[in-house]
Amino acid sequence: xxxxxxxxxxxxxxxxxxxxxxxxxxALLRCQNLEVRYVHTMAPELSDLKLQxxxxxxxAFKKDDLLVLYGxxxxxxxxxxxxxxxxxxxxxxxxxxxxxKAGTVSLAILQKIAAVGxxxxxRKVALSLSPSFFFDETVSSDYYDGNFSALxxxxxxxxxxxxxxxxxxxxxxxxxxxxxxxxxxxxDFALERxxxxxxxxxxxxxxxxxxxxxxxxxxxxxxHIEAGLxxxxxxxxxxxxxxxxIPGINWREVIRVANxxxxxxxxxxxxxxxxxxxxxxxxxxxxxxDEWDDFELILRTFRELGAEPLxxxxxxxxxxxxxTGVSGQARASYGQRLATLAKAYATPLxxxxxxxxxxxxxxxxxxxPGVKGWAxxxxxxxxFFHDRTKL
Amino acid sequence: MExxxxxxxxxxRLQVTLTALYYFALIAVLLLMYGRGNxxxxxxxxxxx
Numbered sequence: 001x002x003x004x005x006x007x008x009x010x011x012x013x014x015x016x017x018x019x020x021x022x023x024x025x026x027a028l029l030r031c032q033n034l035e036v037r038y039v040h041t042m043a044p045e046l047s048d049l050k051l052q053x054x055x056x057x058x059x060a061f062k063k064d065d066l067l068v069l070y071g072x073x074x075x076x077x078x079x080x081x082x083x084x085x086x087x088x089x090x091x092x093x094x095x096x097x098x099x100x101k102a103g104t105v106s107l108a109i110l111q112k113i114a115a116v117g118x119x120x121x122x123r124k125v126a127l128s129l130s131p132s133f134f135f136d137e138t139v140s141s142d143y144y145d146g147n148f149s150a151l152x153x154x155x156x157x158x159x160x161x162x163x164x165x166x167x168x169x170x171x172x173x174x175x176x177x178x179x180x181x182x183x184x185x186x187x188d189f190a191l192e193r194x195x196x197x198x199x200x201x202x203x204x205x206x207x208x209x210x211x212x213x214x215x216x217x218x219x220x221x222x223x224h225i226e227a228g229l230x231x232x233x234x235x236x237x238x239x240x241x242x243x244x245x246i247p248g249i250n251w252r253e254v255i256r257v258a259n260x261x262x263x264x265x266x267x268x269x270x271x272x273x274x275x276x277x278x279x280x281x282x283x284x285x286x287x288x289x290d291e292w293d294d295f296e297l298i299l300r301t302f303r304e305l306g307a308e309p310l311x312x313x314x315x316x317x318x319x320x321x322x323x324t325g326v327s328g329q330a331r332a333s334y335g336q337r338l339a340t341l342a343k344a345y346a347t348p349l350x351x352x353x354x355x356x357x358x359x360x361x362x363x364x365x366x367x368x369p370g371v372k373g374w375a376x377x378x379x380x381x382x383x384f385f386h387d388r389t390k391l
Numbered sequence: 392m393e394x395x396x397x398x399x400x401x402x403x404r405l406q407v408t409l410t411a412l413y414y415f416a417l418i419a420v421l422l423l424m425y426g427r428g429n430x431x432x433x434x435x436x437x438x439x440x
Contacts, residue, residue, distance in 0.1 A: 008403070012410030019411070020418045052430040146432050222428025 028221060031228025035059045038231045040066065040242070043097040044084040046076060049230055051099055052149035053223040054115045060097040061119040065090070065242055067385050068097045070112065071128030072104040072367075074314070079363045081258060081374035083381060093246045094385050103143030105133055106294035107173055111148075113301050114162060114170070115155035121306040126381060127298065129313040130367035131334055134295075137288045141177055148180040150187065151219040157190045158212035164194075166300050171195040173294060186215050251379050258375035259360070268365040273325030282326045283333050292337065299345040310384045311342055311349040312377060314367050318356035331356070350380050 032055075039059045042050060043066060050056045060066045069075070069083060075098040083096040099112060109127070113120065133139070156162070156170055171194035174180070181188040190212055193205035302309045316331050335353050342349035355361040355373070363370035369377060383389050399406055 008407055008410055011407045013414050015407065015411040016414035016418055019415055020422075024422075048430045048432060052432060053428075146434070148432065149430070151428070151430075219428065222426065223430075225426070226428050226430060 024221070027228070028224050031224040031231075034228045034231045035224070039063060039097075040095060042231070043095045044088055046098065046101055047230065049223075049226050051101060051104075051112075051147075052152070053227065054151055054155060054220065055223045055227050057097075057099060057112065057116050058119045061116060061123045061125075065094045066097045067094055067124060067126060067381060068099060069126045069128060069381070070104075070109050071098065071100040072130050072133075073100075073102040074128060074130065074368050075100045076102060077363060077368045079368065079370055079374060081371045081378065083374060083378055086374065086378050087381075089247075090242045091247055091249050092382050092386065093242070096381065100128075101147065103140065104147045105139050105143050106291055106298055107139060107144055107170075108147035108149075110170060110294060110298050110301060111152040111156050111174075113298060113305070113307075114159055115149075115152040117155070117159060117161045117305065120302075122308065124308045124310070124385060125302070126310045126312060126384065128377070129295070129311060129338070131314060131316050132367050133291045134289045134334060135282070135285055137285050137290065139290050139294065141179065144177050145179055148177070150180075150184055151216075151223060153180070154184075154187050154190075154212060154215055154219060157187055157194065158209060158216055162301065162304055166297065166304060168194045168197050169293075169300075170297055173290070173297070186211050249382065251382070255375050255379065258372045262360045262370055262372040264359045265362055265364045265370065267359070268320060270320060270323045272323055275322070276325060276327040276330070278325035279327050279330035282321075282330050286333055286337070292341070296341060296345075299341060299347060302347065303345055309347050310380075311338075311347055312380060313338055313349070313351040314369060314373070315352045315354070315356040315358075315361065317362070317365060319359065320365060348384075352376060 035055055036059060039056060040063065042056060043060070057068065060068050067087075075082070075084065084098045087094060087096045100109070113125075153174060156174075157167065159167060171191040175191050175195050181191065186208065189208055190205060193201040193208070195201075299309075313335075316334060318328070318331065321331055322328070335351055338351060339349060352361070352373070355376070358372075361369060361373040361376075363373070399409075
């Protein structure tokens with residue numbers, strides 16, 4: 001037998017790679033097409049792919065009739081009037097696209113927002129804040145780890161849309177949770193270099209930058225493929241789109257019904273303490289909480305990406321805190337710091353402080369609005385979406 | 392067997408095509424094994440529900 005032509009394998013490999021590339025390209029286009037077609041249908045879902053991926057969130061920001069709402073466990077808890085369900089039939093012409101689950105702290109939200117990148121420019125976005133995250137000095141590693149996405153983190157680390165200073169400050173925070181970086185050499189190395197910020201660090205970061213971009217490209221392709229597979233598997237219907245006739249909402253009636261039907265959650269068992277006896281420790285923890293730093297990173301990201309954000313904060317559980325020795329004066333520190341930050345970044349803030357002493361606002365004794373709380377949240381979201389009032 | 396190989400050696404285009412199919416199969420297997428993304432997060436016990 002004569003030996004094979006010396007270039008047979010070269011030609012064959014090139015041919016195989018070209019065919020594989022074409023097929024991957026066609027598959028990606030098909031998956032992106034499915035995302036465009038079904039992103040409205042997937043809006044109320046809270047799957048890992050939607051929360052930890054990037055493709056669906058980016059697609060949601062491209063739609064004029066979706067409002068992305070970042071938050072945490074309040075988005076998951078099954079309560080009537082929850083925004084994702086309330087706006088599902090497009091009562092005023094849009095749907096809410098919730099992103100968040102239990103324990104989604106600001107550092108995790110920061111990465112989700114950074115990963116969306118330029119698709120946020122000029123787009124409205126709402127952020128729901130849980131005050132209790134600001135009561136502890138450190139952010140729970142369980143919460144952060146449980147919401148960590150390597151794809152979103154890598155997008156932030158190698159972003160060309162965010163300033164070096166912002167990526168450096170984010171990297172310094174992200175490196176405090178080393179478990180999330182195990183086995184991800186590229187991300188770990190990049191964050192270390194960003195955090196170090198010396199001349200040598202900058203040179204090494206530049207050296208690893210192409211690898212990071214390749215890693216992002218692979219991650220994005222996987223994200224599209226998984227989204228396409230999930231959509232195909234769920235067998236969505238085309239008919240789940242915006243109705244031709246928008247019914248509108250009588251908000252006065254919605255609030256009235258919510259007030260009439262809401263049930264006060266049972267009061268938690270608390271240890272009674274003298275009035276104001278825990279003020280000093282409460283304010284000290286609140287002042288030192290890392291969550292503020294992460295929240296400010298989100299505000300910086302919004303500003304650098306040119307987004308139009310709205311901040312919503314639940315009230316504090318006034319009576320519970322009062323019982324456990326935290327006075328109204330100490331509790332006011334939360335709202336003051338929140339307002340100061342929002343003002344510094346010219347970001348509209350709606351803080352439902354007027355409900356601090358109203359247990360009917362809640363579904364339980366945690367940061368989970370009930371029927372009444374969500375009715376007020378929804379009204380604000382609707383006003384924000386339709387530019388009805390200057391917030 | 393030898394006759395078949397001789398026959399194949401006389402057809403370089405077919406040889407390239409079959410080798411390309413072999414490489415393509417390898418690429419497909421690698422993509423199936425390592426190409427899927429994992430978007431699951433670690434389980435954690437959430438105390439607040």
